[in-house]
Amino acid sequence: MCPFDAIRGNVTSRQAAEYYGLKIGRNGMACCPFHNDRHPSMKVDNRFHCFGCGADGDAIDFVARYFNLSLKDAAIKLCTDFGIAYDTGHYVPPARAKPAKTDAQIFKEFEYYCYRVLSRYLRVLRQWEREYEPRDADAEWHPYFCEALKEISHIEYLLDTLMYGDISDRASLITDYGKKVKQVERRLKLINPGNNGDDN
Ligand SMILES: [Zn+2]
Known part of the structure; x- marks a missing residue:
């Protein structure tokens, strides 16, 4: 399975955003990391959408933008961090391995x-x-x-x-x-x- 398909349907924007440290309120709103946002204007769920700057996308788009990576590298990073196996030849973590906490x-x-x-x-x-x-x-x-x-x-x-x-x-x-x-x-x-x- 390619890293894109491995992520789609397995990791939501919310899971990715929380994993990388974004604070999400009970209402699913967070301060947008992509513009200077002092009051939460980003809705984070399966996808994310910022009502302030219009940033929008899925977990892969979020990670690409958050870490300034290509979409492919973002998908690979998500697979690695969430312990999801995919085929490209370089990295196949053991099935269902939980990522060790850093x-x-x-x-x-x-x-x-x-x-x-x-x-x-x-x-x-x-x-x-x-x-x-x-x-x-x-x-x-x-x-x-x-x-x-x-x-x-x-x-x-x-x-x-x-x-x-x-x-x-x-x-x-x-x-x-x-x-x-x-x-x-x-x-x-x-x-x-x-x-x-x-x-x-
Ligand atoms: Zn924004």
Whole structure:
């Protein structure tokens, strides 16, 4: 099977984009990597389409453009990274082999995990800010309201860094806050055990 046919029907644009580190929201929207996009305007599903710059195509087109490769090299890269066998004579990975995770991929997955947990925490904090707002001036402040006041702008800053920071900012954030993110996740589970956070 040629590398194009091996990819078509096996790897969606979304799978490819996520594998190479694009952050895709619950609604399937991502910041377009092909123009200067601060707010998600690219829909990523089986194919991708950017409502900002018009970039459009399938997984192979995405990878070709993302890594500046020919379509054929993009198809070969996808086959290699997704462990899909194809015939050209140079590379046939063992059937069904899963690609080994690289350090970069492990980093990206942890980064994405931090992003998910912190976004959820921010939603909870904003809810507390509304629900536990003191009703009158003499009322004692609820601890959740205090926490919301203390943490909201900090968590917003961390999310902003994860979304728009350069690699060194993101790496140091993960080093400094990785542990805290895990604690936050455990705490959110205790507060709201029914919600595992994968509310996509
Ligand atoms: Zn675009």
